[in-house]
Amino acid sequence: MEASAEIVFFDLETTVPRRAGQRFWVLEFGAIVVCPRKLVELESYSTLIRPKDLSAVALKSSRSDGITRGAVENAPEFAEVADKIFSILNSRVWAGHNIQRFDCARIKEAFADIGRPAPEPVGLIDSLGVLSEKFGRRAGNMKMASLASYFGLGQQKHRSLDDVRMNLEVLKHCATVLFLESSLPSVLNRKWNSSLTITTRSRSSGKLSCREETSRKSPPTSIAYQRTVPYTRGSLGKV
Numbered sequence: 001m002e003a004s005a006e007i008v009f010f011d012l013e014t015t016v017p018r019r020a021g022q023r024f025w026v027l028e029f030g031a032i033v034v035c036p037r038k039l040v041e042l043e044s045y046s047t048l049i050r051p052k053d054l055s056a057v058a059l060k061s062s063r064s065d066g067i068t069r070g071a072v073e074n075a076p077e078f079a080e081v082a083d084k085i086f087s088i089l090n091s092r093v094w095a096g097h098n099i100q101r102f103d104c105a106r107i108k109e110a111f112a113d114i115g116r117p118a119p120e121p122v123g124l125i126d127s128l129g130v131l132s133e134k135f136g137r138r139a140g141n142m143k144m145a146s147l148a149s150y151f152g153l154g155q156q157k158h159r160s161l162d163d164v165r166m167n168l169e170v171l172k173h174c175a176t177v178l179f180l181e182s183s184l185p186s187v188l189n190r191k192w193n194s195s196l197t198i199t200t201r202s203r204s205s206g207k208l209s210c211r212e213e214t215s216r217k218s219p220p221t222s223i224a225y226q227r228t229v230p231y232t233r234g235s236l237g238k239v
Contacts, residue, residue, distance in 0.1 A: 005036070005091075005092060005093050005122050005123065006033050006034065006035065006036065006042065006092050006093070007033070007034045007035075007036050007092065007093045007094075007095050007125070008031050008032070008033050008034070008088060008089055008092045008093070008094060008095065009031065009032050009034060009095045009096055009164040009165075009167055009168055010029065010030065010031035010032075010088075010089065010094065010095075010096055010099070010103065010160075010164060011029075011030050011031075011096055011097075011099075011103065011160040011161075011163045011164045011167070012026050012027075012028065012029055012030075012102075012103045012106050012107070012160065013026075013027045013028035013067055013158065013159065013160055014026055014027055014106060015027060015051065015056045015057055015058075022056070023109075024106055024109070025051035025052070025053060025056050025057070026049050026051065026078060026106055026110050027048065027049055027051065027057065027067045027072055028046065028047070028048050028049060028067060028159065028160045029045075029046065029047055029049060029081070029085055029160060030044075030045070030046035030047075030159070030160025030161035030162075030163070030164055031044065031045050031046070031085075031088050031089070031160075031161075031164060032044045032161070032164050032165060032168070033088065033092070034095075034168065036093070039168070039172065041165075041168075043088070044161060045084060045085075045088055046160055046161040047075070047076065047081050047084075048067070048071060048072050048075035048076075049072065049075055049076065049077065049078050049081065050072045050073060050074070050075040050076065050077050051072070051078075052077070052113075054069060054072070054073060057069040057072055066158065067159075078110050078113065078114060079114045082110075082111065082114060082116060085107075085119070086111075086116075086118075086119045089107070089119035089121070090119035090120060091119075091120070091121075091122055092121060092122065093121060093122055093123040093124070093125060094121040094123070094124050094125070095124075095125040095126075095127065095167070096125075096126065096127065096164065096167060097126070097127045097128050097144050097163075097167050098126065098128045099124070099126050100124060100126040100128075100129065101126075104124075107119070127167060127170070127171055128142060131147070131170075131171075131174055134174075134178060135174045135177070135178065138150065144156050144163065144166065144167065144170065147170045147174075148166055148169075148170060151169075151170060151173045153166060153169055153170065153173075154166075
């Protein structure tokens with residue numbers, strides 16, 4: 001039997017354009033290669049990247065573990081790590097959070113900058129679209145930080161390798177919940193269908209507990225999951 005294609009979860013950290021005409025510059029690439037049958041990590045790679053326009057990187061970061069100009073000034077340029085990034089991405093299933101609208105476009109831009117063809121996936125799993133459709137908006141805005149908080153997985157660090165590992169753990173938790181609900185739909189789905197279920201941590205005991213909370217605000221319009229080619233137009237930032 002032909003082996004299943006490996007899945008590569010990847011994430012980019014980039015600059016944020018502050019005015020019209022500015023572009024995104026990739027500052028960090030991180031990826032893990034995962035066996036789709038066992039969900040075990042087979043390989044990992046991460047690197048900081050020095051952009052061509054170093055002035056686009058902030059001198060200080062608003063995040064304690066954010067990427068600053070000093071952190072990338074001695075990092076390799078994209079051309080120096082392009083071979084490795086190509087080898088880890090090409091001909092694998094790509095997975096990540098909001099990669100269809102953001103990371104895929106940035107990868108294509110980065111390879112175009114150095115005059116090289118970009119890697120191509122054999123499939124695409126965007127967890128933002130998949131979870132918005134399959135899991136619903138139980139975690140609110142469905143940003144990675146919100147999903148991680150919902151499942152008690154800690155704070156999102158906004159560093160590529162940490163974020164892709166968190167992405168995989170979020171998917172495992174969501175899949176487990178959906179599996180349990182499909183096993184006893186009349187019992188486990190009933191409360192969720194009637195109101196928004198939020199997992200909260202009891203201040204008195206420190207233990208996780210489930211309680212029903214109905215948000216006063218209407219949930220955002222759902223994001224449909226589309227099976228489209230990975231390189232789509234748009235310059236939405238990371239979520």
